[in-house]
Every structure is written in structure tokens, then in C-alpha cells.
Amino acid sequence: MTMILSDIIPIAIVGLFLFVIIRAGREPLWEEAYRRLGSNRQTMAAIVVMSLFIAIGILDSITVSVSNSGKPQTIVDVMFRGIPQERTYSEPMGTVTVGEPHPHELKHKHIFGTDGVGRDVFYNMLKGCRTAIIIGCLTQLIAMPVALVLGMLAGYFGKLTDDLIQYAYTVLDSIPGVLLLIVIITVLSLKGQERGLLQICTALGVTSWVQLCRLVRGETLKHRDRDYVRAARALGVSHGRILLRHILPNLLPILIITATLGVSGNIISETILTYLGVGVPPDIGSWGNMIDSARMELARQPVIWWNFSVASLAVLILVLCINIFGDALRDAVDPRLRS
């Protein structure tokens, strides 16, 4: 059951995002924005690289068979079936192991070398894609609905509703983000739940909805007194309908852009949390875990630099592409917001 669920989640996330993109393309504003994005070569390159990472994440989410030890094998696992595990570290494209008194001959060439237990670093890096995508996107999917509903209610109704919601998020916001994350994750682990991706996404969602909510509230406040909303109210349109059909579509562009840029923040947070010891558990491959293990590796003689470099580069490339894409999207949708 959990196996099926863990397969479906990433596919569902990516599917949802694709649906939003295609659906938005029917609106004139977004159609124009897509055209502008398409004419920018740097942005197109970023989109291509992003899609590559996402594709790997998807391939790593489709289970095709079960290994002898009963572990599910995804397409990525199957692709690397021919590459055997070595004894210990080995350099990229090296022929012998490193860090042993008597180096052993390698069984196979490894493009980025191997890690401490002899696993292929390139394979580990690919396994990290899925984790990064889940943490980046699932968190936003948890945070966005909460932020949207509460922010719109606070901005639209004002008065007591506004005060209560503002109080709630000011309290949460007064606890420094990392500490709040640590507290939530440790409490979840106290409750006997194993630390996993879902727990980390929940914790990140709790800390990241505040900013989105503040943004939505501010925007709703701006729209509430616009003429079109007053006209709707004068015509007797219900509050719910005004919020859903009139105000929500006007909030979507800025919300989608902020959420996109938030994805890169979440991926970075994962590495920091893992580094602090409350992140992704070591049995789930993640870039944070690879970077974390490099603390010791760089102090060794000879220096084990490849594990650290490959993981850092993977984070850098994916986050950079998301940032470039988010910025370009913002510029394309609303030139006034141009930074």
C-alpha cells in the first residue's frame, strides 16, 4: 500500500502542475506570458534542465519489479542494475579503490566514482531528484490551500476574522523558522511516527504558509475595494462567489510565481535540515545526505571530493533553474513586478 502511495504522490504532483500550466495557457494573460518565456533562450534552457530533473524523478517513482531482498525496484534502479557495488571509495572514472591500504581493482567504471560503501555516486545523485521534487512541491501543495483560504478570508472580511488570522500567523512567524521546523519534526518523531518525507513536508508546510498567507491577505485587501468587486456586491453576488470567481483569478498569477520560487527554497531547506540532523533519513537518498556525509570526507587523506561536488552541483543546477524560471515567469506575467 505504502509502495503504491509513494509511487503515486510524485506522479500526481507533476500531473497537477502540468494541468495548471496547460489550463492557464488558455487565459490570454498567460498565453502572452508563455510567448514571452519562449523567446528567452536562457529561460528555455532552464526549463529543459528542470524537465530533465523532473523526468528522472518520475522514472524513479515507477516501480517495475521487486529485488531479491524484497525492495521495490524503480526504472532508475533497473537502469543501474548492471553496475555493481564496489568495496569503498573510488575516484571518478578510476580503476582502483581509494582509501584502502591495498587498492582493489574495480569491477566496473563509475562516471562520478563511488561513495564510502561503494555505491555509484551518479546513481545516488539521480536518486536524490525524486526526494528534492517531493520536498519542493508537496510542501507547496500543503501550504498553498491553507494560505489561500485563510489569507482571502482575512483580507476580504476584515475585522475579527482578520485579527484572529493575523494573530495566528504572527505567533507562528515569531518562532524562528528553523527552530519551528526542528520542534515540529521532533514532536512528530516523539509521537512515534518515523521521520519520513511526509513529516518533513508537513513541517516545512507549517512554516512556509505564513508568508504566502500574508501575501494573499494583502492582495485580497487591495482587490476588495476595487470597482469590479463593489459592482458585483451591488448586484447581489454572494461573498463566496465573489471570492472564488472574481478575486481568486486575480490572485493566481502572483501566487503561482511565489509558489514556484518557494520550491527552490524548500529544496535548500532540506539540505540544511539534513545537515542539522532532522532531515531526510539516510536510507532515503537525498542530496542533503550526500552533502552531510562530505563533512568527514574532505578531511580525509586522500581527499574524497567527488561525492560533495556532485551533490552540491545537483542542488545548484536545479535550484538555479527554478530561480531563473520563476524570475522569468514573474517578468513575463507582470512587467511591473520586474526586479
Add this chain to the structure above:
Amino acid sequence: MLWYVARRILYSIPILIGVTLFTFLLFFVSVTPQQMARHNLSARNPKPAQIKAWVKQHGYDKPKVVQFVDYTKSLFTFQFGKSDATGQDISDRLRHGILPSTELGVIMFTASLITNVFFAVYFAYYRGTYVDNWGRLLCVVVMSITTPVFIIAGQYIFGIILKLWPIAGYHIGMTSWKFVFLPALIGVISGFGGSVRLYRTFILEEINQDYVRTARAKGVPEGRTLFLHVLKNAAIPFITSIVLSIPFLITGSLLYESFFGIPGIGNITVEAVQGQDFATIRAVTFFYTILYVIGAIMTDIAYAAADPRIRLE
């Protein structure tokens, strides 16, 4: 002004109570005392009687309301009690951690601010040229690298290869700068991207205003125009973003202190997290929250000082 400050301080009391309630709900209500007891006694494989005794000893069998009042009282009087892991007095440990933390935090904060403002003005002045374009790209790249990577790489390059500064450790006294310099330098570099990009936009908003042209026309030196006239007028967004960076300072203190072995509060926090020491985690959370709330009050005072209209609201 005094009235404004007093009112602002009063506003923060409900926030602190809210934070206390929130952490209380998390640690005392969402987790049952039995779970807590089992966790703390886990090494000894507790019997039901032991769990009961532990719950009674720590006062978890009292009604929740009484517990909440006790909890609030202990936090607000800074009686944090004893650590779950080592049995040391938490307040005492925090007191020892303040000095190193402050030293690192203040140095890192000031150095970052000066560097970031300088580069922001520089890029804004050369807006639209290749300096600005490459500068902005550099900012996005720096933003995309996570702090652990900066720390590990920085330590490797400056500490192991160049051997310029000690890699880790701390010494109270005059030599402490040697230990703080490297983390501060890495902190400045890793915080560079986002802030410079943001500050640049604030300055761009102002740089085409009439008063800038007037200043130039009457022969004010360019540096004076940019750093005095423009910066003063861009003060409000600067203050906001500087305050928004305070939580990152705290994040930073956790990472830098634990990695560079500086015995500050961030280090205590990381040790508590790794040792599953909940009493210390609760205390530190409250402590940092107070710091943060004080920061927020100071921002509002700074706002009021920068723009007298705000006080009248």
C-alpha cells in the same frame, strides 16, 4: 515617541503568550506523557510503574491548565529547569552561550550589511551595463547554493588548503576574532545573493528621482549622493528587509556555531536536537522567540524614527 514604544511593547505580550500556548500544545498535549516518559526512559526498558513514577515526578499528571500556568511561569521567569539529557541547568548554559553567539552574530550581521549595501549601490549605479548583468547572475547563483556547501567548501579552502585561520574552536578573550573570522566571512558570502538583489531594486526605485538629479546638478560628489541622499530615502524598505533577515541570522547561528565549534546558543540548540533533549529545545525556542520579538519591536521603532507619519497611525 515614548508612548509609541510603550504601546508596541504591550502588543508583543499576547504574541509571546501565543507562542507559549503553541509550544505547550505541541509538547504537552499532542504528545501524551506516557510517550514522553517512554522516550526519556527508553534505554532502561521501562515498566508501567516506572512510567507512572516518571509522569508523577515531572508533574505531567496534573490538570492541563495547571501545567500550562506552571509552564508559562517558568518560561517568563527564565527558570528553564534542567536538561533532559545531561541534567545541567539550562539557564546557566544559555548564559555562557550568549557571549560567543553575540560576537559571531554582530560581526556577521554588520559585515554582511556593509558588503551588501555597497554592492547593491555599485550594481544599481552601473544598471543595464555588463557589470550589472553579470552581478545579477552572480547573485542568483549564490542564492542557489545551500549554506552547508559554503561552510564545507569554505572550511576546506581557507582552513585546510590555505591554513589561514583555525578550522574550529573558540577562545574567550582577545584571540577570539581568529575563530570568528572564518565563519563570519563564509556567512557574508553565503548571504550575499538575495540581499544584494533586493537592495538593488530599492535603490533603483530612488535613483531616478528628481532630488538625485538636483544633488548631481549642484555638484554633490557621486558617492555622497548615492550613499547619503539615496540611502536615506530608501530607508523604509531597507529596514524591513534587514529585519526579515534576522531569522536567517538565527538559522546561521545554528549552522555556523555547530560546525565551527563555537560554544554559543546555536551550538547548544543543535546538540539538544541531536540528543533529543526536549527541555532544552523548548527553552531555546522561547529564548530565540524573545530575541525575534525584540527585533520586531526595534524595527517598528526604527520605522517611526525614519518616517514620523507612522507614529500617528
